[in-house]
Amino acid sequence: MEGVTVVNHPLVQHKLTLIRDKERSTKSFRELLNEVGMLIGYEVTRDLPLEMIDIETPLAKMKSPVLAGKKLVIAPILRAGLTFAEGMLDLLPAARVAHIGMYREPESRSAVEYYLKTPHDLDERLVIVVVPVLATANTAVAAVDRLKERGAKDIRLVCLVSAPEGLERIRGIHPDVHVWTAAIDEGLNDDAFIVPGLGDAGDRAYGTR
Template structure:
């Protein structure tokens, strides 16, 4: 795990590197792609939840009663539709008691700006940490807009999880929301002339759902 002033965390693990390589491969099938993305989602969630509050509870083992720990606050998982659902599956496998909200956004491919079309968030979303999920941090526009929305709903503990990041997106998100830590599996070279991450993995949503 590499950290930069507690704002940027990059998964630094051979298993994560292996999974990302297989995800990038153009020959990876859609079912396999979904499976691999979910696995990375679980690893990202593990890192992103290292410091969430717990409380002491009593538990009875087959031998005796002892003390254990459970999550103190509700965790909300918010994927940005549709591509965020792939990572969210792995996050929910790690934290099955989490609740899920959804934010629908797409990128205007000409202006490279986010367009919001859907929002469904839990009523108590501001009561605990929120894991905002989008596989690609490219320009950073969609992530920044989604964080704006979450903050307008009272959220104060937001953590952004993504599969691949571009330096441009990291810079944008760091400048616009310096209080929101970023957790990513890889940082790539740059954006190309049409706003795609290079080398990237292509269109994550299309590869997740076979709409190539």
């Protein structure tokens, strides 16, 4: 699918299998989400711009590359996106964080916003939206809508598992937002959960069911 990158690194695929396992403990589930967040973070940031600066090693002066421009923004969709984003923050500790509080209303399946806090200069930064599961994409679309309203112009989306329906929706409404995912599953069931999927990532990460 255009605008979608499937991260097929062996370590990502191995850890995704462990995450899917329904017998995985809450502790292990969180740890694996964190680890995969870091691994996918490498792929999402592969093309970040660099600039050359002057430094001095113990042996000689030299020019060496560093990241150019303002630090990027990691934007997890609460709750489940938090643990996933922590792995990316381990990789990019200087990144800013935007918190997006949204949940899927059970009956209508529409996104309900309850919290939004972002850096003021989103228009000058790359924003990476983080959500473990992209099912209907209603929440992801609403999150991107709000970030664009706040000025964001350069947005990428990262998810662990996605459904074709969700990918088509996010790409159809926001074709400028590239998506990175570790898997595109079969589709959605009658309750709009991804099959085979990994269940409710928030409940599994925080032991609330």
